[in-house]
Amino acid sequence: MFTRVQGWLDERFHWADIIGPLKKKTVPIHRLSYWYFLGGITLFLFLIQVCTGILLLLYYRPSANEAFESVQYIMTRVQFGWLIRSIHSWAANLMIFTAFSHMFSVVFLRAYRKPRELTWLSGMFLLFLAMGFGFSGYLLPWNTLAFFATKVGTEITGQVPVIGHPLMVLLRGGEDVTGATLTRFFGLHVAVLPGLTTVLILVHLALVQYFGISVPPGVEARWKASPGDARQMKFFPSFFLRELMAWYIALGVLGALAALLPWELGTKADPFAPAPAGIRPEWYFMFMFQTLKKIPAKVWFVDGEIVGIVVFGVAGLLWLLLPFFDQLARGRGRRFVMGAGVFALCYMISMTIYGYMAK
Amino acid sequence: MRRRIVELLLGGGLFASIVTFLYPVLRYLIPPPVPDLGGDEVVAARVADLKPNGSKIVRFGTRPALLLMTADGEYRALSAVCTHLSCTVQYRRDLHQIWCACHNGMYDLSGRNISGPPPRPLEDFQVHVRGNEIVISRKRQA
Helix, strand or coil, X not given: CHXXXXXXXXXXXXXXXXXXXXXXXXXXXXXXXHHHHHHHHHHHHXXXXXXXXXXXXXXXXXXXXXXXXHHHHHHHCCCCHHHHHHHHHHHHHHHHHHHHHHHHHHHHCCCCCCCXXXXXXXXXXXXXXXXXXXXXXXXXXXXXXXXXXXXXXXXXXXXXXXXXXXXXXXXXXXXXXXXXXXXHHHHHXXXXXXXXXXXXXHHHHHHHHHHCCCCCHHHHHHHHHCHHHCCEEEHHHHHHHHHHHHHHHHXXXXXXXXXXXXXXXXXXXXXXXCCXXXXXXXXXXXXXXXXXXXXXXXXXXXXXXXXXXXXXXXXXXXXXCHHHHHHHCHHHHHHHHHHHHHHHHHHHHHHHHHHHHCC | CHHHHHHHHHHHHHHHHHHHHHHHHHHHHCCCCXXXXXXXXXXXXXXXXXXXXXXXXXXXXXXXXXXXXXXXXXXXXXXXXXXXXXXXXXXXXXXXXXXXXXXXXXXXCCCCEEECCCCCCCCEEEEEEECCEEEEECCCCC
């Protein structure tokens, strides 16, 4: 049966030509090969997000009057609604976590180096999109925590010099966070971001396919010295089956987290109520949030907030251009990138922990 | 033989886990039943609202009902959901009949399907006048 279908497709689309390059694709085998799974797991979690997101759309209502109640309805009345929502929330967080881990693994294994600069850039933009998903999705249940976190988050955007205020109004759909903001964030979350992400994922995968999988420089040098040591594994079916196994484990972890620690809903947002204590963003924005909290109100004669935002903006831009620094002054550039990677990782972890510990 | 047993166990395990993942999704797709908070009785209109040969669509539970006053001044109340494909019917003052615009179905004033595609009569309700309120209620089964 399968052979007949394959024959039918081959006759019309020259199927063999299409999957030919994929059949030839190989994956290098060395002691660090397991880092290669992270990108695939991130992709798998994105697919879970798409599926559970579509399911949530069946009952969710994107208006300030109904959003909270509709999520409450999903969690209390719809069969397994609590599980679907919990999986959506957990998968979102795990996806950001695996995307960050993937990014740092690329930095420390120097997989971004020539000729893979564009693969790095497309990956970074995917990470920004994932964070955009997180930020826009956080508001959708229209609960108190999300309402004030969005208020603070969009207010920070408003502090950006020159373009900040118009950008904030554009994001909020007005001067304040209202039902109009919810509608905008909903549109971003379910239409704009998924469309952009799908295109960018295809570009990212095409680049990975075109350049092949990077081998860490140390391993590459060893293999060059003695080519007999170089080991490769066929992508189909050997690596693919291993990747499926990793997905299966990820699904198990996700299911366990969603079932044992279901995501809470909180209380309905009231725009006229005072902000309760403990307002904070999602964990992946925490290092920025905590940094901005610690910057004094005035740094010399400039507002502290503006200094923080400009510093983060410049740091983000430099991080984006990391592969290009690697090539600048041979050894020094590489050391700079490694140093920046270690510093960024330590800074993010310590500020996140500090953010959760601080009152 | 041993290989076959291992394959069977692995395949069975995989199949069972897929079923475990799909079962909640399938259950989730089934919408929860909507409680009919309307009860069996509703105040449909005030006496002054209806003139002879006039009608009004009112909410009866979660569905629409048609309350009408015949040219003789008699009240009638019927389900306004066409028995063909569930469009909402209307009273035609010119024809003195109930008409479904979707597929040109016709009912008489007792709700009997008289022409067009409707397969069954409309459900008819009881009408009471209490003071100046017109109340409609579901007929009790004998």
